Amino acid sequence: MENVKQMEEKFRALLQEQDSYREALSLVQWDLRTKIPTKGTDQRAEVIGLLSQKIHQIKTSDEMKECIDQLKNQTGDAILQRAVEVCEEEYQRSSLIPDEEHRAYITLQSKSESIWQQARDEDxxxxxxxxxxxxxxxxxxxxxxxxxxxxxxxxxxxxxxxxxxxxxxxxxxxxxxxxxxxxxxxxxxxxxxxxxxxxxxxxxxxxxxxxxxxxxxxxxxxxxxxxxxxxxxxxxxxxxxxxxxxxxxxxxxxxxxxxxxxxxxxxxxxxxxxxxxxxxxxxxxxxxxxxxxxxxxxxxxxxxxxxxxxxxxxxxxxxxxxxxxxxxxxxxxxxxxxxxxxxxxxxxxxxxxxxxxxxxxxxxxxxxxxxxxxxxxxxxxxxxxxxxxxxxxxxxxxxxxxxxxxxxxxxxxxxxxxxxxxxxxxxxxxxxxxxxxxxxxxxxxxxxxxxxxxxxxxxxxxxxxxxxxxxxxxxxxxxxxxxxxxxxxxxxxxxxxxx
Amino acid sequence: MENVKQMEEKFRALLQEQDSYREALSLVQWDLRTKIPTKGTDQRAEVIGLLSQKIHQIKTSDEMKECIDQLKNQTGDAILQRAVEVCEEEYQRSSLIPDEEHRAYITLQSKSESIWQQARDEDxxxxxxxxxxxxxxxxxxxxxxxxxxxxxxxxxxxxxxxxxxxxxxxxxxxxxxxxxxxxxxxxxxxxxxxxxxxxxxxxxxxxxxxxxxxxxxxxxxxxxxxxxxxxxxxxxxxxxxxxxxxxxxxxxxxxxxxxxxxxxxxxxxxxxxxxxxxxxxxxxxxxxxxxxxxxxxxxxxxxxxxxxxxxxxxxxxxxxxxxxxxxxxxxxxxxxxxxxxxxxxxxxxxxxxxxxxxxxxxxxxxxxxxxxxxxxxxxxxxxxxxxxxxxxxxxxxxxxxxxxxxxxxxxxxxxxxxxxxxxxxxxxxxxxxxxxxxxxxxxxxxxxxxxxxxxxxxxxxxxxxxxxxxxxxxxxxxxxxxxxxxxxxxxxxxxxxxx
Missing domain, CATH: 1.10.1370.30 (Neurolysin; domain 3)
Structure with a gap:
């Protein structure tokens, strides 16, 4: 039982870290679409890349896997139980895709979105x-x-x-x-x-x-x-x-x-x-x-x-x-x-x-x-x-x-x-x-x-x-x-x- | 020579990551003092804590130490050379303070700043x-x-x-x-x-x-x-x-x-x-x-x-x-x-x-x-x-x-x-x-x-x-x-x- 409590704490700390990166990323995205001066955007792309990467790393980390395995159907806290479920889905989805394909896909997405802009403008x-x-x-x-x-x-x-x-x-x-x-x-x-x-x-x-x-x-x-x-x-x-x-x-x-x-x-x-x-x-x-x-x-x-x-x-x-x-x-x-x-x-x-x-x-x-x-x-x-x-x-x-x-x-x-x-x-x-x-x-x-x-x-x-x-x-x-x-x-x- | 080039790239990547955290942190601080709604501030403190911690971790990391040791007086790039110098100063300062004292000091600082607010208000x-x-x-x-x-x-x-x-x-x-x-x-x-x-x-x-x-x-x-x-x-x-x-x-x-x-x-x-x-x-x-x-x-x-x-x-x-x-x-x-x-x-x-x-x-x-x-x-x-x-x-x-x-x-x-x-x-x-x-x-x-x-x-x-x-x-x-x-x-x- 003590073990479960400790694992719950570990899991909460992991979720909290993930959430802090998400909060920072959300603010960066809000600013990018409301307040950022024209020339400020170039370097901001790297900030978005880094924060997204940190979130992905946590979702697919060994620590996350350990928390999921240890807490699945174990914790008496209904909210944590459902959080484990959601994290497991995310973990599985991500872990089934080979790392190099995931990276190539992310690059393709961002390239394709900017090409779309041009394609639409030029019909x-x-x-x-x-x-x-x-x-x-x-x-x-x-x-x-x-x-x-x-x-x-x-x-x-x-x-x-x-x-x-x-x-x-x-x-x-x-x-x-x-x-x-x-x-x-x-x-x-x-x-x-x-x-x-x-x-x-x-x-x-x-x-x-x-x-x-x-x-x-x-x-x-x-x-x-x-x-x-x-x-x-x-x-x-x-x-x-x-x-x-x-x-x-x-x-x-x-x-x-x-x-x-x-x-x-x-x-x-x-x-x-x-x-x-x-x-x-x-x-x-x-x-x-x-x-x-x-x-x-x-x-x-x-x-x-x-x-x-x-x-x-x-x-x-x-x-x-x-x-x-x-x-x-x-x-x-x-x-x-x-x-x-x-x-x-x-x-x-x-x-x-x-x-x-x-x-x-x-x-x-x-x-x-x-x-x-x-x-x-x-x-x-x-x-x-x-x-x-x-x-x-x-x-x-x-x-x-x-x-x-x-x-x-x-x-x-x-x-x-x-x-x-x-x-x-x-x-x-x-x-x-x-x-x-x-x-x-x-x-x-x-x-x-x-x-x-x-x-x-x-x-x-x-x-x-x-x-x-x-x-x-x-x-x-x-x-x-x-x-x-x-x-x-x-x-x-x-x-x-x-x- | 090839070795120096590789080390320079590693150093630049490290600096870039540190700078991206710094950029995110700066935006969070700007927002905190200009746009954030009243009730939004509580959770933001954790975001600031996490981003500051990441910057500190990079400044005092083994990778940073390795870059400094390998590049000191080695790289032909004057800008990188000066950056190595600045990073070395920061590394040394931080590494000479025991970790637990650093953490205690950070906590003391933030507590003291909020006490100051009260002390000033109450004279x-x-x-x-x-x-x-x-x-x-x-x-x-x-x-x-x-x-x-x-x-x-x-x-x-x-x-x-x-x-x-x-x-x-x-x-x-x-x-x-x-x-x-x-x-x-x-x-x-x-x-x-x-x-x-x-x-x-x-x-x-x-x-x-x-x-x-x-x-x-x-x-x-x-x-x-x-x-x-x-x-x-x-x-x-x-x-x-x-x-x-x-x-x-x-x-x-x-x-x-x-x-x-x-x-x-x-x-x-x-x-x-x-x-x-x-x-x-x-x-x-x-x-x-x-x-x-x-x-x-x-x-x-x-x-x-x-x-x-x-x-x-x-x-x-x-x-x-x-x-x-x-x-x-x-x-x-x-x-x-x-x-x-x-x-x-x-x-x-x-x-x-x-x-x-x-x-x-x-x-x-x-x-x-x-x-x-x-x-x-x-x-x-x-x-x-x-x-x-x-x-x-x-x-x-x-x-x-x-x-x-x-x-x-x-x-x-x-x-x-x-x-x-x-x-x-x-x-x-x-x-x-x-x-x-x-x-x-x-x-x-x-x-x-x-x-x-x-x-x-x-x-x-x-x-x-x-x-x-x-x-x-x-x-x-x-x-x-x-x-x-x-x-x-x-x-x-x-x-x-x-x-």
Whole structure:
């Protein structure tokens, strides 16, 4: 027993050291995207390299192996037990890849990401093609190391959404596709069409910031444990549980960028701020999966921020900071405009309804790349075909098409489905929340804290203790089911489009 | 020969790793003093502990010892040779202190610094006394480990100002005291007394910032390699040679805090920005000593920023951002007011003329603590006696006296003289610069770049390659000589006070 206690201490010290490197690395990354002066970046790459290497060394160290072996199914501390489990998964994954392949892959990733930048700027897929081919080959190989025989893609999915499989995705995506294709079609032919042009008037940055800060306060974001800064590509980052920062971008011709962006990142940040303190400095003190994280940001952005109740209660505040051009906009026109549906080429600009279709395009393509017979060289054509099939529009350049996202260039195959899963989780959570409180009434009260408390109680506090599908099942009483999303979108958009 | 090449590569890799930890640590410290949310600080202390420990481990590692032994007097690369020298000094100093004493001392330092905060707030010297006693004892012991027999204080001085000894300080301080005592006396009895109250009117922060930024631009501070932020205790920090940040503090009732503070920190920052790129990622890529660093900040703050020429050229810009209350101030009154001489209790609020007297008080006390027979318990009384002797005023509280500075509580004995040396170096450099260009004419042109170029050519570029006294000798052709400072101050203040 004394032995276990000592080993627990050793394990905690190891986790703490790993976490301190992670904290330093997070701060370096936040600074790199917010404050660093232009010329300061070159040398910073080496700092990132060193800190990442130290984290990797600890994860794959003999000491870590010893702790795992000694503590597995031994410690009476439930949190430590789950931490051992997570560390074991990481240890095994890393140790199954030969060191030289791991190093070569890291180099390839960073090279490929910078080539992607150039390829996108020049609309030149051929430039990126050899790198993508290598990345696909490595991912297939790694999946094999991890034990895959036929379904390699399932191994990759597991990295981002533990427990989610191709079989499950095929099923829920089919449900979404079947449920939404008709609706999208009807909307495109509807007589009543909201017009988002009424929103694109000059709106000074300071006024956008004021409104965004007000919303963050109402959401319960703790400014003593965080801050809001400007960046180019907005993100939220948990530097430590009491230092969770949000970034946003202001477009003075379109307030939606900053306002909905801040609410979205605020949703991510609330998750990280409200994790149980007992999990601090363990690998459990973060979101349990990419999909559950995205469910939190999308819940706030769409189920709250784009709801009618939200604008009912906040329209007066909004108008009080908005310029003259916004003062006469009719409420229903405004609400319709922030929910306008319009098939578009770029995923991150997509509306709530067509967003999942963008994800399906990527999901089917990456599945075919890893387990099917799609060759990288045929990707641009395959992309455009799928866009035409699902969204009825065909990109005329690769910049508008396959080159728009960085994910594949960073070797992230299996990541995209998390975005759609986030929507489905959010809709299912929203449905459950409705059973327990009048969500619209809460939003209309202007005090959103009951929503934050509910999410903290059911999701946030657990960090990585519970796995995503387990969490959804426990909170909602049923397995993942895409019908909640279909129902929610159908009701909402039929009303907006008078269908 | 091949062996030396390989060893050089090993040495460079070691220096690079050490420098990456240092870079991460610098960023953490900058963030801690500028951006971190209130609750985020607790966990950050562990990050600082870990990164500091890694740097210490490399400095004292067997690999470092091997590089030093193999490369000493071997490598043909002059920069590497000097880096070996610096690393050897650091290695020897550290390795002569037993590990457990080093750890205990680090803990004592950080505890003592936080006790100091409380002691100062409560004006309670007894609270701090036992910590100071321990710190003094450790410093004496360390000096003995480093080889001191009688002059222990010289060993401590060497940490901050290599090559400077008690003998030299006694001599230059005597020169300054003899040269200035009469002048300070005459000034206090002069008929004409400038009045700094004309400066203490409301001056909005944004306007102060605008003027400060303008001055930084004229100084040649590179904003692509730096940035200006707010803090409580202003500082400049070189995160890497292309990321040298300045911080300042705005007092809306007294613009001098931010304006002269920014110029001062800008002087430090120019030093770090203009170090030769060839020194990057070696221990030579920083200022050569505390004193030379301070010479750069004081040169800009006083010899430029408080000069008549500076205000002649910038008065119009100043008034264009200043509120109504400043518009009618007479130029000579303004110039006198920013140079008002008035004995005061607090060092960091002291004027240019009495500042060195504050340093002498501290110098004589710390010398007596380390090598003489002054006991820590007698420090408050001894402090007050010296203040009365040198400045003619006697503090009525320890908060106004011995508790005002954090240095001794951090174990820094031998640091204070650097501040006065900085003044002497600056005056000697200013005198030399005058021989080579008409400094006042350059300032009056409004384009300060010839000054920055001169300082870069003679000081900045060398980083830590040349030692302080060697540098001064090379640039000015003569050894350190306090008469330049005495002459400069005498001429300037006789004119201001019509003596």
């Amino acid at each position: 030149n897929f051929e430039l990126l093609q050899p790198y993508l081919e290598e990345l696909v080959a490595y991912n297939k190989k790694f999946a094999t190391y991890w034990g895959a025989t036929t379904n390699k893609y399932d191994q990759l999915l597991d990295l981002f959404e533990p427990g989610v499989t191709t079989a499950l995705l095929d099923q829920v995506f089919e449900q979404v596709r079947d449920g939404l294709t008709d609706l999208v079609q009807q909307i495109s032919q509807a007589d009543h069409q909201p017009d988002s042009h009424i929103l694109t008037h000059y709106f000074p940055k300071e006024a956008q910031e004021k409104f965004s800060l007000d919303v963050l306060h109402r959401m319960g974001y703790d400014f003593q444990s965080g801050r809001l800064d400007e960046t180019i590509h907005p993100f939220a980052i948990g530097i430590n549980p009491n230092d969770v920062r949000i970034t946003t971008r202001y477009d003075e011709q379109d307030f939606r960028m900053a306002v909905f962006g801040t609410i979205h990142e605020g949703g991510h940040a609330l998750y990280e701020q409200n994790i149980d303190n007992a999990l601090a400095q363990t690998p459990l003190a973060t979101g349990t999966s990419m999909g559950i994280h995205e469910s939190q940001s999308l819940f706030w952005e769409n189920f709250v921020g784009r709801s009618k109740s939200f604008w009912k209660v906040l329209m007066e505040d909004f108008k009080s900071v908005a310029p003259e051009a916004f003062q006469q906009i009719d409420f229903e026109d405004f609400y319709g405009a922030v929910n306008e549906v319009k098939p578009s080429y770029i995923r991150i600009e997509a509306d709530e309804l067509t967003y999942c279709l963008h994800i399906m395009v990527r999901y089917e393509l990456e599945k075919a790349l890893i387990d099917g017979d799609l060759a990288v060289k045929d990707l641009p054509e395959a992309w455009n075909d799928k866009m035409e099939a699902y969204l009825g529009i065909r990109p005329s350049t690769n910049k508008q098409g396959v080159l728009q996202d960085i994910h594949w260039s960073g070797g992230d195959f299996g990541y995209f489905p998390s975005y759609a899963l986030g929507y489905m989780y959010a809709a299912q959570l929203h449905h459950q929340m409705q059973q327990e409180m009048d969500v619209e009434a809460v939003i209309e009260s202007g005090d959103f804290s009951p929503i934050t408390s509910w999410l903290t109680e059911h999701i946030h506090q657990y960090g990585k203790v519970k796995k995503p599908l387990e969490l959804i099942k426990e909170v909602t009483g049923s397995s993942l089911n895409a019908s909640y999303l279909v129902t929610y979108l159908t009701n909402k958009y039929k009303a907006i489009y008078n269908l | 309670n010297f007894e609270l701090l006394q036992p910590y100071l006693e321990e710190l003094v004892a450790y410093n004496k012991k360390f000096a003995t480990y480093w080889g001191a027999t009688t002059n222990k204080y010289d060993q401590l001085l060497d940490l901050f100002e290599p090559g400077v000894t008690t003998a030299l300080l006694d001599q230059v301080f005597e020169q300054v005291r003899d040269g200035l005592t009469d002048l300070v006396q005459q000034i206090s009895q002069a008929d004409h007394q400038p009045d700094s109250h004309i400066l203490t009117h409301y001056f909005p922060k944004e306007a102060q910032e605008k003027f400060s930024l303008d001055v930084l631009h004229r100084m040649g501070y590179d904003f692509q390699s730096g940035r200006l932020d707010e803090t409580i205790h202003p500082f400049a920090i070189g995160i890497n040679p292309n990321d040298v940040r300045i911080t300042t503090r705005y007092d809306e009732q007294d613009f001098r805090m931010a304006v002269f503070g920014t110029i001062h920190e800008g002087g430090h920052a120019l030093y770090e920005q203009n170090i030769d790129n060839a020194l990057a990622q070696t221990p030579l890529a920083t200022g050569t000593s505390m004193g030379i660093h301070e010479s750069q900040s004081l040169f800009w703050e006083n010899f430029v920023g408080r000069s008549k020429s500076f205000w002649k050229v910038l008065m119009e810009d100043f008034k264009s951002v200043a509120p109504e209350a400043f518009q009618q101030i007479d130029f000579e009154d303004f110039y006198g007011a920013v140079n008002e001489v008035k004995p005061s209790y607090i060092r960091i609020e002291a004027d240019e003329l009495t500042y060195c007297l504050h340093i002498m008080v501290r110098y004589e006390l710390e010398k007596a603590l380390i090598d003489g027979d002054l006991a820590v318990k007698d420090l408050p009384e001894a402090w007050n006696d010296k203040m009365e002797a040198y400045l003619g005023i006697r503090p009525s509280t320890n908060k106004q006296g011995v508790l005002q500075d954090i240095h001794w509580s951090g174990g820094d004995f031998g640091y204070f003289p650097s501040y006065a040396l900085g003044y002497m170096y600056a005056a000697q450099l200013h005198h030399q610069m005058q021989q080579e260009m008409d400094v006042e004419a350059v300032i009056e042109s409004g384009d300060f770049s010839p000054i920055t170029s001169w300082l870069t050519e003679h000081i900045h570029q060398y980083g830590k390659v040349k030692k302080p006294l060697e540098l001064i000798k090379e640039v000015t052709g003569s050894s350190l000589n306090a008469s330049y400072l005495v002459t400069y101050l005498t001429n300037k203040y006789k004119a201001i006070y019509n003596l």
